[in-house]
Amino acid sequence: MPVLTRLIPSPLAVDIRPGALDDLADVLADERISRSGRLAVAISDGSGARLRRRLEPSLPGAEWFEVGGGTIDDAVRLADGMRSGHYDAIVGLGGGKVIDCAKFAAARVGLPMVAVATNLSHDGICSPVSILDNDAGRGSYGVPTPIALVVDLAVIREAPIRFVRSGIGDAVSNISAVADWELAHRVSGEKIDGLAAALARQAGEAVLRHPGGCGDDGFLTVLTEGLVLSGIAMTIAGHTRPSSGACHEISHALDLLYPRRAASHGEQVGIGAAFATFLRGDHEGALLMARTLRRHGLPVVAEEIGFTDDEFVRAVRFAPRTRPGRYTVLEHLDMSPERTGQAYAEYVAAVAG
Numbered sequence: 001m002p003v004l005t006r007l008i009p010s011p012l013a014v015d016i017r018p019g020a021l022d023d024l025a026d027v028l029a030d031e032r033i034s035r036s037g038r039l040a041v042a043i044s045d046g047s048g049a050r051l052r053r054r055l056e057p058s059l060p061g062a063e064w065f066e067v068g069g070g071t072i073d074d075a076v077r078l079a080d081g082m083r084s085g086h087y088d089a090i091v092g093l094g095g096g097k098v099i100d101c102a103k104f105a106a107a108r109v110g111l112p113m114v115a116v117a118t119n120l121s122h123d124g125i126c127s128p129v130s131i132l133d134n135d136a137g138r139g140s141y142g143v144p145t146p147i148a149l150v151v152d153l154a155v156i157r158e159a160p161i162r163f164v165r166s167g168i169g170d171a172v173s174n175i176s177a178v179a180d181w182e183l184a185h186r187v188s189g190e191k192i193d194g195l196a197a198a199l200a201r202q203a204g205e206a207v208l209r210h211p212g213g214c215g216d217d218g219f220l221t222v223l224t225e226g227l228v229l230s231g232i233a234m235t236i237a238g239h240t241r242p243s244s245g246a247c248h249e250i251s252h253a254l255d256l257l258y259p260r261r262a263a264s265h266g267e268q269v270g271i272g273a274a275f276a277t278f279l280r281g282d283h284e285g286a287l288l289m290a291r292t293l294r295r296h297g298l299p300v301v302a303e304e305i306g307f308t309d310d311e312f313v314r315a316v317r318f319a320p321r322t323r324p325g326r327y328t329v330l331e332h333l334d335m336s337p338e339r340t341g342q343a344y345a346e347y348v349a350a351v352a353g
Contacts, residue, residue, distance in 0.1 A: 034088035037061030070097030120167035126231030166266025174204030176273035180245030200242035246328035247272035249319035
C-alpha cells in the first residue's frame with residue numbers, strides 16, 4: 001500500500017542561539033546553498049553595516065548591497081543590482097525591511113535566500129510573504145520561504161527592546177487569527193488546514209504562556225521558534241490565514257487611516273487580537289492575552305498607542321475593507337458604530353480591572 005505524504009517547504013537549516021553568527025560561513029558553505037561562496041548580501045546602513053565589518057573576513061566571496069528602505073522600488077533595485085553577479089544565493093542581513101526586500105529580490109532573480117535576522121519584530125523572518133510599501137500604501141507579495149535562517153540571540157539583545165515586544169504581539173496574535181479561521185470554517189465552510197492551524201496556534205500559545213522575559217535567552221528562543229513556525233504555517237496553508245485575522249485587519253486599518261501615527265505592527269496586532277478575542281466571547285482568553293502583553297511592556301488599549309477610543313472604533317469599523325473576502329469575527333458580528341463603541345468600552349473596562 002502506498003504511503004501518502006505531502007512535501008512541506010521549510011528551511012534546510014535553522015540556527016537560533018547566542019553566537020550563531022560566528023558559524024554563519026559554515027551554514028552558507030552547505031553545497032545546497034553556496035558551493036562557490038559567491039553570495040549577494042543585502043544589508044541596511046544600521047545594524048547590517050556594523051555586522052559587515054565583523055563578517056566580511058569570513059565571507060571573502062560575498063558582494064554587499066545596501067538596501068535603502070522597505071519599498072517595492074528598493075526591492076526591485078536590489079534585484080536589478082544582483083542580476084549580473086552569478087551568485088549562488090542571497091543573504092538578507094538585518095531587520096524586517098531588509099529581509100523582505102531580500103526575499104522579493106531572490107524570488108525575482110530565481111535564487112535561494114538566507115535570512116539572518118537582527119531583530120524579532122514580526123513573523124516575516126521565515127514567511128513566504130514580503131511586505132513592501134508601494135504607491136497604494138503597503139502590499140503583500142508571495143515569495144519562496146528562506147532556505148536557511150540564522151538568529152544570533154546576542155545580536156537580538158543588542159537591538160532596541162521594542163523590536164522584541166513587537167514580535168511578541170505578532171506571535172500571540174496567531175491565537176486570535178486561528179480562532180477567526182475556525183469561525184470561517186464553521187460558518188461559511190472555508191477550508192482549514194489542520195496542520196497549519198496547529199503550528200500557528202501552538203507558536204502563539206508557547207509565547208503567551210512562557211514565564212520568561214524579553215532579556216531571557218530561553219524566552220527569546222521560544223519567541224524566535226514561534227515566529228519561524230508562524231512562517232512555516234503560512235507556507236503550508238499557501239496564504240496568511242494562520243497568522244492574520246481580525247487582529248491584522250484592525251492593524252491594517254490603523255495604518256491606512258492614520259499613516260503618520262501608526263504604532264509598531266506588533267503593538268497594533270496585539271491590541272487587535274485581545275479585542276477580537278473579547279468580541280468572540282472568550283473574555284478569559286482576552287484577559288490572559290492582555291495580562292501577558294502588559295507583562296512584556298506592550299499596550300493593551302488604543303490610548304496607549306496614541307489613539308482615542310473613537311479613532312480606534314473607526315478603525316475597527318473600517319478593518320473588513322482591508323481584506324475583502326476574509327471572514328473574521330468582525331464580518332461575523334457586523335456591528336453598528338454604536339455597538340462597536342460599546343463593545344470596545346466593555347473591553348477597556350475589563351482589561352483595566
